[in-house]
Amino acid sequence: MSGIPLQQDCNLSDPEEMFLWMFTALPGMEEQAPMLVPPAWARKWSKRMFDAGARFHPEEQTIKYIPPAQGSSILYAGSGRWVALGEPLSELEATPAIDHLTRFEKQALVKKLQAEGFIPDGAVVDSAEDSAEVGSHGD
Numbered sequence: 001m002s003g004i005p006l007q008q009d010c011n012l013s014d015p016e017e018m019f020l021w022m023f024t025a026l027p028g029m030e031e032q033a034p035m036l037v038p039p040a041w042a043r044k045w046s047k048r049m050f051d052a053g054a055r056f057h058p059e060e061q062t063i064k065y066i067p068p069a070q071g072s073s074i075l076y077a078g079s080g081r082w083v084a085l086g087e088p089l090s091e092l093e094a095t096p097a098i099d100h101l102t103r104f105e106k107q108a109l110v111k112k113l114q115a116e117g118f119i120p121d122g123a124v125v126d127s128a129e130d131s132a133e134v135g136s137h138g139d
Helices: 040-052 103-115
Strands: 063-066 083-084
Touching: none
Parallel strands: none
Antiparallel strands: 063 083
């Protein structure tokens, strides 16, 4: 696991991960950073809580963590946010960043979305050629 520990990425049967995801954007520090301690420390804290008798009861969960939106400025995204369990994601939070993908990767993504029925066949013109603009200094 790399990055911010998210609930869906943690093994909730593992004492070191059962509570790991809960240490993100802690109250009073949520504007600072998603994780204020190294994940290795947070893993030890999670295990300590487990060893002390704490257990996760998903049926009692009332909040969820939404990580910073991909592609957004850290000034606006901060460290993510905790919200009521039923709150939907904003459009920015729900939209994955694709600006870092190559043209080939974007074409593959379009094909996958077409195969899953999200983009109708023929709605996208697929250029078989990959092109680039070449210029000289001083243009």
